[in-house]
Amino acid sequence: MHKLNPISKIIFLVLLTILTFAINSVIFLAFISFLLIVLALTSGITLKNLVKKLKFIVFILIFSVVLNIFFNAIPSDQDVVLFYLFNLSFLPIRRLALYFALRALFIVLTLYTSAIIFTNTTSMKDFVYSLIRLKIPYTYCFSFMVGIRYIPLIEDEAKTIALAQRARGLGLEKISSIRKAYNLIFERLVTTLVSILRKTHTTSISMESRCFGLYKKRTNLIKISYKVKDIIFILLCICGFITIILYILKLLPLPPIPSLYNLFFQT
Amino acid sequence: MISISSTPNNALCFKNFSFIYGNDKNLRPAISEVNFNLKEGEILILAGPSGSGKSTLSYAMSGLIPWRLKGFMKGKVEIFGKSVWDYEFKDLCKIVGLVKQNPLDQMVTFTVKDEIAFGLENLQYPKKEIEERIDEISKLMGIDHLLNREIEQLSGGQKQLTILSSFLVMKPKILILDEPIAFLDQQSESLLLDRLYKLTNSKEFKLALIIIEHRLSRVANISDKIIVLNDNGRIALKGKTSDILSNKFEDLKSCNVRVPWLINVFSNFKKIHKNHHQFENITNFQNFLKFIDELDENNLKKLRQIIIENEIKPTTLKRFEEYEQKIKFGELYVETLKNKELWARKTNKRHSNAIIETRNLEFEYPDSKIKAIKNLSITIQKGDFIGLIGPNGSGKTTLLYLLANLYEPTSGEIFFNNQNLKDIDPYTYARNIGFIFQNPENMIFKPTIKEELLYGPINFGIIKDVSENYLSKLINLIGNESLTKNPFKLSWGQKRRLNLGSVFIYNPEIILLDEPFIGQDQRTIDSLIETLYVENKRGKTIIISSHDYHLLLKYTKRIMELNKDGTLRDYDKNSNYFKKHKNLGPIILLDKINDRLNGVE
Numbered sequence: 001m002h003k004l005n006p007i008s009k010i011i012f013l014v015l016l017t018i019l020t021f022a023i024n025s026v027i028f029l030a031f032i033s034f035l036l037i038v039l040a041l042t043s044g045i046t047l048k049n050l051v052k053k054l055k056f057i058v059f060i061l062i063f064s065v066v067l068n069i070f071f072n073a074i075p076s077d078q079d080v081v082l083f084y085l086f087n088l089s090f091l092p093i094r095r096l097a098l099y100f101a102l103r104a105l106f107i108v109l110t111l112y113t114s115a116i117i118f119t120n121t122t123s124m125k126d127f128v129y130s131l132i133r134l135k136i137p138y139t140y141c142f143s144f145m146v147g148i149r150y151i152p153l154i155e156d157e158a159k160t161i162a163l164a165q166r167a168r169g170l171g172l173e174k175i176s177s178i179r180k181a182y183n184l185i186f187e188r189l190v191t192t193l194v195s196i197l198r199k200t201h202t203t204s205i206s207m208e209s210r211c212f213g214l215y216k217k218r219t220n221l222i223k224i225s226y227k228v229k230d231i232i233f234i235l236l237c238i239c240g241f242i243t244i245i246l247y248i249l250k251l252l253p254l255p256p257i258p259s260l261y262n263l264f265f266q267t
Numbered sequence: 268m269i270s271i272s273s274t275p276n277n278a279l280c281f282k283n284f285s286f287i288y289g290n291d292k293n294l295r296p297a298i299s300e301v302n303f304n305l306k307e308g309e310i311l312i313l314a315g316p317s318g319s320g321k322s323t324l325s326y327a328m329s330g331l332i333p334w335r336l337k338g339f340m341k342g343k344v345e346i347f348g349k350s351v352w353d354y355e356f357k358d359l360c361k362i363v364g365l366v367k368q369n370p371l372d373q374m375v376t377f378t379v380k381d382e383i384a385f386g387l388e389n390l391q392y393p394k395k396e397i398e399e400r401i402d403e404i405s406k407l408m409g410i411d412h413l414l415n416r417e418i419e420q421l422s423g424g425q426k427q428l429t430i431l432s433s434f435l436v437m438k439p440k441i442l443i444l445d446e447p448i449a450f451l452d453q454q455s456e457s458l459l460l461d462r463l464y465k466l467t468n469s470k471e472f473k474l475a476l477i478i479i480e481h482r483l484s485r486v487a488n489i490s491d492k493i494i495v496l497n498d499n500g501r502i503a504l505k506g507k508t509s510d511i512l513s514n515k516f517e518d519l520k521s522c523n524v525r526v527p528w529l530i531n532v533f534s535n536f537k538k539i540h541k542n543h544h545q546f547e548n549i550t551n552f553q554n555f556l557k558f559i560d561e562l563d564e565n566n567l568k569k570l571r572q573i574i575i576e577n578e579i580k581p582t583t584l585k586r587f588e589e590y591e592q593k594i595k596f597g598e599l600y601v602e603t604l605k606n607k608e609l610w611a612r613k614t615n616k617r618h619s620n621a622i623i624e625t626r627n628l629e630f631e632y633p634d635s636k637i638k639a640i641k642n643l644s645i646t647i648q649k650g651d652f653i654g655l656i657g658p659n660g661s662g663k664t665t666l667l668y669l670l671a672n673l674y675e676p677t678s679g680e681i682f683f684n685n686q687n688l689k690d691i692d693p694y695t696y697a698r699n700i701g702f703i704f705q706n707p708e709n710m711i712f713k714p715t716i717k718e719e720l721l722y723g724p725i726n727f728g729i730i731k732d733v734s735e736n737y738l739s740k741l742i743n744l745i746g747n748e749s750l751t752k753n754p755f756k757l758s759w760g761q762k763r764r765l766n767l768g769s770v771f772i773y774n775p776e777i778i779l780l781d782e783p784f785i786g787q788d789q790r791t792i793d794s795l796i797e798t799l800y801v802e803n804k805r806g807k808t809i810i811i812s813s814h815d816y817h818l819l820l821k822y823t824k825r826i827m828e829l830n831k832d833g834t835l836r837d838y839d840k841n842s843n844y845f846k847k848h849k850n851l852g853p854i855i856l857l858d859k860i861n862d863r864l865n866g867v868e
Contacts (some may be wrong), residue, residue, distance in 0.1 A: 194755060
């Protein structure tokens with residue numbers, strides 16, 4: 001993945017996103033998630049790193065599954081109760097609710113893993129220059145680039161400001177009231193914002209002094225080029241995408257994927 | 268391209284120039300009646316206190332005024348003999364470059380090469396020419412080995428050289444540098460000044476260079492002209508550098524700028540002689556050494572005393588009393604707090620005089636395998652005044668954060684009054700530490716000056732001890748401003764003094780300052796360091812990190828030098844530091860005088 005053009009990867013991401021929402025089969029989605037994890041590991045992302053990054057969404061996933069199971073469960077004739085959680089009659093696990101929960105889980109997992117692969121295998125510099133290659137006006141692309149350049153600056157500034165609050169006695173212990181929390185965050189935000197505004201003023205003066213935006217076009221020393229492997233990759237992605245869409249539309253003479261319900265509950 | 272008109276030598280010419288910003292409701296001129304001219308190949312130093320209009324003048328020189336920043340303009344600005352109104356802004360961009368103070372805030376790309384190419388790409392130069400120019404300028408500035416380096420991996424000096432190259436590559440005819448050495452350590456500063464000097468002597472560039480800097484001691488020797496602005500945005504002093512340093516030196520000293528120390532010593536020496544006209548003016552170090560050879564024993568002793576008083580140890584603080592806005596914290600401490608803390612301080616005295624002690628202190632940033640602080644064991648005595656020096660990235664700020672308990676050490680221990688920091692309540696410890704951050708705005712959190720001053724006392728739960736009377740005294744420190752004024756609207760120097768006030772209000776025992784002088788004018792720097800000097804005499808323990816080793820050597824009791832590998836060299840007394848660093852000018856002079864005196868004896 002490292003050696004591919006960022007545009008190839010963007011095409012891959014777009015097609016994958018469409019597919020994840022088009023596929024109904026939970027087993028198929030799980031299979032795609034598994035393939036993506038394998039792809040991530042073969043793209044130089046270590047298992048430790050991947051687990052560390054996935055940790056961030058574990059809470060969201062659990063929350064989403066619980067919400068879907070208990071609040072997406074509208075009793076109807078078509079929906080059957082599979083079992084009762086802990087054998088408690090007020091905690092029914094319904095078929096459709098479980099299906100929605102698992103589908104949402106794998107969609108989030110697929111999208112998040114693909115985003116990890118993209119950000120870990122693409123330099124932001126290549127990405128921005130790819131956007132310019134896609135004929136997006138360079139003033140917008142550079143706004144994006146400056147935004148990315150600012151992230152570590154803002155992070156550093158926010159950290160220093162937080163330390164300045166601590167030094168004068170705020171945030172030394174766990175915040176005990178909503179008001180204190182509000183003060184802590186609001187003050188930090190305002191001070192950080194003032195600092196960012198000053199920085200943006202300097203940046204804009206510096207960019208203007210170096211003739212930024214004077215002409216509609218500019219020379220780009222860096223040109224992100226397409227290689228044969230990019231074209232092969234894009235063609236493979238498009239073929240795979242069309243095949244899966246045709247399969248979903250039942251236009252291919254292939255057997256359907258069994259549902260989880262059929263596998264586990266209708267024996 | 269710009270065709271240079273009939274007076275090709277005159278790069279800049281200002282005639283009765285005044286400017287009021289369009290958003291200034293009070294219609295106060297930021298710059299008034301400015302007249303000067305600058306020729307190609309000349310270097311001009313522009314100095315003055317904060318708020319005197321240096322930046323405004325630099326915007327007018329670069330064409331941002333009137334083309335980008337709107338307001339009311341009076342008088343004439345000519346660039347290469349042509350009125351600024353006769354240019355289009357895009358033409359001005361090509362001939363004038365404006366480099367601001369902080370290089371990191373100006374960078375927009377990810378690598379050195381991309382950054383240097385940025386301007387030429389915008390001007391649609393062909394790729395081949397861009398490559399050639401990058402090659403040429405990077406070699407000239409000595410950064411050709413860094414071209415593919417990520418911006419984040421550069422040192423402070425390398426970043427400054429990169430942003431400078433990104434302007435020079437466009438081959439401007441006029442280059443304006445706004446405090447280019449403010450963020451640099453001694454080594455990077457020498458490197459930059461050396462490159463600038465080479466550049467202005469280069470036949471190809473023939474630059475008219477404007478350096479905004481109040482520390483004339485650093486840049487005067489490479490300049491041709493000096494302009495000093497006053498608080499009202501008017502020219503207080505202007506002329507050829509050689510003339511000002513020789514004949515108007517006393518005027519220059521009264522302008523609140525850092526004067527070259529060598530000339531200051533010589534000027535003071537001349538003052539004590541009735542027949543001072545017998546001495547020729549000396550502005551050069553080598554000539555000064557020759558001058559020492561000619562002096563008799565009596566004069567040698569007098570000169571030695573002057574050097575010690577002016578450059579080594581401040582024996583008096585007469586000048587401190589002369590400042591317009593006097594800072595006398597001694598009168599301002601809250602009496603009730605003083606009494607409350609008396610007991611605590613007395614109990615501490617039972618043990619030893621060590622106020623802070625570190626044992627095998629180490630610190631490693633998360634996800635970094637490099638130790639920012641390595642096996643550091645130091646003892647800081649009560650009443651110490653320590654100057655912390657070291658190159659960029661040597662861990663000075665990290666050490667201060669560790670001492671202030673803002674960072675937790677990776678290993679090792681810190682003791683405060685012989686008690687392990689881990690066993691001390693964080694509020695109690697924070698109350699004993701006053702921390703001044705590099706950027707004054709980073710420690711302003713409240714919408715009014717009053718709330719800002721009371722921020723610490725409220726958080727520490729001692730608000731009842733602060734009386735209204737005390738607050739009104741503190742406000743004098745900031746400069747007779749209304750307590751309800753928004754702190755962000757104060758001048759840069761006032762913000763720094765507000766920081767001091769907001770820390771002094773809870774009477775901490777130790778004051779830590781991280782690069783407090785950056786971006787401050789000479790008046791604020793002088794009042795700040797001398798206030799700290801007085802406070803130290805009154806018993807406060809002070810640690811101050813700065814690149815301004817000249818100031819630190821003069822005022823502090825002890826110098827600690829951090830090295831790039833996170834280790835530390837501790838010099839018990841300034842004299843020891845001087846012994847190790849014989850390349851420092853005043854020490855060379857003192858050695859020479861002592862050698863001569865020994866010879867005479």
